[in-house]
Amino acid sequence: MRAANSNGEETEKAIREAAVKVIAKHGFQAASLREIAKEVGIRAPSLYNYIKSKEKLLYDLLKVPVSEMISEYEMKTRDVTDPVARLQIFVQVHLDFHLNHRLEVFIGNMELRSLSSAHYRTITALREEYATLLNKIIDDGVKAGVFHAPHSRVITLVMLGMLSGVCNWYQPGGAMSADEMMKLHTDLAFRMLAAKLPAEAAKPARRRAA
């Protein structure tokens, strides 16, 4: 009875985008499916052609970012062993994601509690796995004598806090570009480990034209 241009896949993507937007704005509990549906241009019950439940929608939303950061990091460090280089990559991946998926990340930090306990465990495990990646970098660097970090576990958590705060206040088009932001955070991360950031490597190959 509605527009015949109904394309399942497009709608599905639109729903996820709308959900991220609305949940980031109101929080998961306060986000109503009605509002999400309206954003997509359908009625609320139609959402159920695409989602199983509101909670499952959240789960899917939360799962993607961590998973992607983990696999992105692992892909980019496949041939890299140097802790210094690895840290640069980690920060780069992390910032890249936090700057370009601010809302997803924001939700991910906030709404773990709204998951069912099974889903909660899955996501929490993924996040722990992610944190362990950084922890290992730091430990390796300390062993190699290039980082100074007593209590590496705590420093890992503090550093993740520092690297993630950005999703609370960054606005694309603000005073500082994403690249500068990345560079700055890399600097700060190295400083936190009382390490020198090798000048020439400050900007690790991203899409290096040259």
Added chain:
Amino acid sequence: MRAANSNGEETEKAIREAAVKVIAKHGFQAASLREIAKEVGIRAPSLYNYIKSKEKLLYDLLKVPVSEMISEYEMKTRDVTDPVARLQIFVQVHLDFHLNHRLEVFIGNMELRSLSSAHYRTITALREEYATLLNKIIDDGVKAGVFHAPHSRVITLVMLGMLSGVCNWYQPGGAMSADEMMKLHTDLAFRMLAAKLPAEAAKPARRRAA
């Protein structure tokens, strides 16, 4: 679960504590007055003898922490002008609060969006005022040549992120004591500014008996 010997002031305090606990657990929207009331040992309608509305309760909860941190900081720096000393004090006040009022802080970071717009502006202004305190310390230190911080505004925000992450994972009775935590964060803050933390001042007088 207070007894029935309801003393007005005690009840009011109990309500605030219960509210913090319940809101931290579920988020503001999902926190029900019924649950808060049950925690206190009364029925939901009785809450209205102490609060004007759920939203106003949140406002009061959110206002206290920032206000207290600001006045605590100002009190302690009344006679201090040195940026290095001021930063130490700032971190100390901030950590003290974040470690001992984890839940309030957590709520404060999360639930701004649930405020009415008037209240939102008030709280946001307070938080901006608070951030500006740190920003000024950094600027002063840079001018004085003791800190290195291009983009002091951004670094302020990042540093606040770092100093606040603790409320997401710290558990009293964990591996690291509050004092160690404070020391560590002070270290890291100075490192972020590429500054030396004067050894003898590492642990600024807290409640120095002598």
Added chain:
Amino acid sequence: MRAANSNGEETEKAIREAAVKVIAKHGFQAASLREIAKEVGIRAPSLYNYIKSKEKLLYDLLKVPVSEMISEYEMKTRDVTDPVARLQIFVQVHLDFHLNHRLEVFIGNMELRSLSSAHYRTITALREEYATLLNKIIDDGVKAGVFHAPHSRVITLVMLGMLSGVCNWYQPGGAMSADEMMKLHTDLAFRMLAAKLPAEAAKPARRRAA
């Protein structure tokens, strides 16, 4: 769970069987077309190639059993006038149906209320017609002096209740065979009428031509 080789008539039959099963399990209102469709191996909208509406489906389901019992009884008693023999046949037909179509009967007793009022009247009339068959047997027997039944109308209803209860608890493969069940009910029916069941006629011709 039929395969995709959908033969129209087969599908229609499968739908009716699935509907009986699902409605018996949940009741008409609680039975969802989705579940019926799933049982058949198709999607809910496809049902509408075979049914006009959910209510009409119920109507068709309810109509068959009474109609069949009536015509079966009439066929078998075409040449029988003796009330005793007729009662035996009635019980036999009734039990045969109630044992072999437990679920249909169960639904028929339960879900009259879910019919539209026009359909309700039709089915109710059929059921009344059916009850009248038994009533007449009893009246004839009383007149002939072989049955004792004051208030024949009420006894008719009570006897129908007795003869129908079986659909609530009979399980094929249980302790008593269908034939024994039929014999027992015949006994009891005759006892209710304070009549003697002629020994040699206890098992009236079932599918014996003569």
Added chain:
Amino acid sequence: MRAANSNGEETEKAIREAAVKVIAKHGFQAASLREIAKEVGIRAPSLYNYIKSKEKLLYDLLKVPVSEMISEYEMKTRDVTDPVARLQIFVQVHLDFHLNHRLEVFIGNMELRSLSSAHYRTITALREEYATLLNKIIDDGVKAGVFHAPHSRVITLVMLGMLSGVCNWYQPGGAMSADEMMKLHTDLAFRMLAAKLPAEAAKPARRRAA
């Protein structure tokens, strides 16, 4: 904001009565809390001041009748051992209840399936306990040589079917009084057991001291 004559207990009773009425009319699933509430003169959410859930309401409704019949029977047979007398009492209690609480009984026979599994087990156990009362009467009578009943378990079930059918069609104020109905069913029950109902005991003392 509503009538100040709100009396908790009265409302609770009114709700149960309305629920019985509405559920008997539509079936449990199709009975809407809105309709029940309207019958009581309140709005649907107000029901939740009295009930925990719709299912729990059903459970409470279903539990009462069987329980009461059991305890009524046990009270009245405390000093009675004769199977003949016991059967008379059983029929009397059963009919008394089925005539005066037609709707509750009707629901009880129909809506077991709508119970949660835990509640289902409880009610089913009660009903089994009740059936066992009758079964024992019959067995005792057979042993004593006053009843003839092969397959006493099946006859028990069939007799319960007969004794319960009344709730499907009896209308108070109909052609036959409740007392007559009771007498008739007692007669029929005895006939089903090929037993003689002692003439003078046909109407067992109901509340007559002697």
Added chain:
DNA sequence: CATGAATGAGGCTTCATTCAT
């Protein structure tokens, strides 16, 4: 003939809040 997509209606339930007691 089958289905994906959509939807209005409506279901149960929770909630913040009010008011009389």
Added chain:
DNA sequence: CATGAATGAAGCCTCATTCAT
């Protein structure tokens, strides 16, 4: 000061049904 009773608003979700493909 506390509460039982009540309620409008709103939430998530299921359903029967329609329609275009």
